[in-house]
Amino acid sequence: MELKFIISRFAVLAVLLASQGCLFLWVRGVIAASGWSQPTRRRLTAGVGLAFALFGALNLVVLLRPIAWVDPPLLAQVGLLYPVAVWNFGAIFSALAVLAIRAGRALAPAAVSRLPRLARLADPLPVDPGRRRLLKAAVGGVAAGPVVLSGYGAAYASMAYEVEEVNLSFGCPLRVVQLTDIHAGLYMTRREMRRYADRVNRLKPDLLVLTGDFVTNSLSYLPGCLEEMGRIDARYGAFAVLGNHEHYCGTLPDIRAAFGDSRIVLLRNAHRILQTPCGRFAVAGIDDLRTGRPDLAAALQGLDRGIPMLLLSHQPEVFPEAASHEVPLTLSGHWHGGQITMRLPGLDLSIAHLVSPYPEGLFRIGGSHLYVSRGIGTTGAPVRLNAPPEITLLHLT
Numbered sequence: 001m002e003l004k005f006i007i008s009r010f011a012v013l014a015v016l017l018a019s020q021g022c023l024f025l026w027v028r029g030v031i032a033a034s035g036w037s038q039p040t041r042r043r044l045t046a047g048v049g050l051a052f053a054l055f056g057a058l059n060l061v062v063l064l065r066p067i068a069w070v071d072p073p074l075l076a077q078v079g080l081l082y083p084v085a086v087w088n089f090g091a092i093f094s095a096l097a098v099l100a101i102r103a104g105r106a107l108a109p110a111a112v113s114r115l116p117r118l119a120r121l122a123d124p125l126p127v128d129p130g131r132r133r134l135l136k137a138a139v140g141g142v143a144a145g146p147v148v149l150s151g152y153g154a155a156y157a158s159m160a161y162e163v164e165e166v167n168l169s170f171g172c173p174l175r176v177v178q179l180t181d182i183h184a185g186l187y188m189t190r191r192e193m194r195r196y197a198d199r200v201n202r203l204k205p206d207l208l209v210l211t212g213d214f215v216t217n218s219l220s221y222l223p224g225c226l227e228e229m230g231r232i233d234a235r236y237g238a239f240a241v242l243g244n245h246e247h248y249c250g251t252l253p254d255i256r257a258a259f260g261d262s263r264i265v266l267l268r269n270a271h272r273i274l275q276t277p278c279g280r281f282a283v284a285g286i287d288d289l290r291t292g293r294p295d296l297a298a299a300l301q302g303l304d305r306g307i308p309m310l311l312l313s314h315q316p317e318v319f320p321e322a323a324s325h326e327v328p329l330t331l332s333g334h335w336h337g338g339q340i341t342m343r344l345p346g347l348d349l350s351i352a353h354l355v356s357p358y359p360e361g362l363f364r365i366g367g368s369h370l371y372v373s374r375g376i377g378t379t380g381a382p383v384r385l386n387a388p389p390e391i392t393l394l395h396l397t
Contacts, residue, residue, distance in 0.1 A: 013060070016059050016088050016091070016092065018095075019092045019096075020091050020095070021052075024048065026098045027048050028048070031044050031048070055087055055088070059088060069186060070220055071189055077187075081187065085154065085187070086381075087147065087150075089150045090147030093150075150381070154381075159389075160389070161389035162389070163199075163392075163393055164373070165394075166362060166393070166395070167395045167397070168369055168371075168397070170308050171328070172276060172278055172280075173276075174207055175207070175395060176206065176393075177200050177205035177394075178209050178211060178331050178391075178394065179200065179375075179391065180211040180213065180243075180314070180333030180373045180375040181211075181213040181373075182196075182213065182229075182375070182376055182377045183214075184214060184215050184216065184222070185217060186216075187216075188216070188376075188377045193229070196228075196376055197228050199391060200232050201231070201232055203391075203393055205393075206234060206235045206236055207239070207283070208232050208239070209240070209310065210239070210240035210264065211241055211333045212240070212244075212245075212246065212314030213243030213244065213334070213375070213377070214245075215245055215246065216245060217248075219246070219250035219254055219258070222255070222258045226261075227262065230263040236274045237263075237274070238265065239264070239272065239283045240259070240285070240312070241287070242255065242288050243315075244291040244334075246288075247291035247292055267283065267285025267312060269285075269293070269295040271283060272284075279308075280308075282303055282309040284299040284311050284312065284327075285312040285313070286299050286311070286313050288314050288315060296321055296322065296325065300325060300327075308396075310328075311329070311331070314332060314333060315334045316330070316332035316334065316358035317358065318332075319363065319370040322370075323366060323368035326367065328369065329368070329371070329396075330369070330370045330371070331370075331373070331392075332371070332373070333375045335358075335372065336374055336375050336377075336379070337350075337359060337360035337390070338351065338353055338387050339378060339383070339384055339385075340384070340387070341353070341385065359372065360374050371392065374388070374389065375389065376390065376391065377389075
């Protein structure tokens with residue numbers, strides 16, 4: 001496993017522990033200020049502390065020692081894995097909400113004191129217990145909101161996939177299905193992958209392309225993932241490229257061995273030419289742009305540029321170079337459409353939308369097109385908001 005991947009795990013763990021520590025201190029303060037008896041407050045504080053400690057320990061196990069639990073039962077997912085993930089993700093934003101509320105309380109008196117007129121109006125009011133309870137409930141609701149939203153994103157939004165249909169001129173009639181960012185692991189089991197494979201089979205594709213990130217944190221999941229994807233029946237076969245997570249989690253010989261036992265052809269800086277009743281077309285693929293050894297020139301070497309060609313690249317930032325080589329169509333993934341995205345009128349906000357010019361959807365440079373799929377899996381947390389999983393069906397003419 002690469003050093004950068006290990007460092008990123010420690011960074012994530014530090015954020016999670018800091019956010020949960022902040023929430024524990026807040027909850028302890030709420031309990032201390034309650035009207036319950038001292039023994040009750042002690043028991044409640046101890047119970048909350050135990051729950052926080054348990055989730056912290058699970059964080060350590062999941063993040064620092066990846067669990068190779070290839071096919072966890074549904075009961076384990078619902079009763080353990082998803083609650084921990086939802087809590088971890090929601091706690092970060094809940095802690096930020098609590099800190100914002102505390103900062104507002106701390107700054108408000110100073111702001112009022114600087115405005116004499118407001119200071120005169122801000123004479124102490126009689127204490128209203130009902131009003132105080134209402135304010136405490138409102139603060140609690142604000143703090144709990146991110147956890148509730150995280151639960152929604154895990155329970156519904158990550159499962160409600162969409163079939164995105166794209167029509168493009170290509171020079172050879174084809175029905176191409178693209179799957180990407182499967183992220184087989186604790187939250188993408190063989191049961192879920194089989195559900196996607198069955199749906200793709202009903203689309204009757206001519207060609208299946210898989211654009212990387214088959215696993216999340218362990219190559220133990222790769223054989224099962226390839227077996228499930230190998231159940232998809234495509235007339236001209238299935239082709240794949242590697243993503244950054246394959247390079248993070250294993251060695252190239254192990255990856256090649258897994259693909260060698262499957263029906264899926266791995267293209268690593270290489271291409272294949274396929275024959276159809278309407279003529280020939282080519283499928284080329286390159287290694288991951290950042291963690292692999294990509295070589296677009298090698299992938300295109302010897303290709304007759306007169307035949308239609310698909311380029312597979314896990315990360316879409318190869319597009320300008322591909323367009324300079326007059327590649328008609330590039331298919332990518334990687335960004336999950338942001339995974340957690342805020343949709344505003346005329347503006348989408350997510351980490352992906354901030355750091356990449358190609359977060360999702362269709363792009364064009366001259367006569368070249370790029371399509372970036374949101375993918376079907378998740379990473380970091382099994383949560384999607386405003387970025388549903390995607391099966392891409394390309395109608396090429």
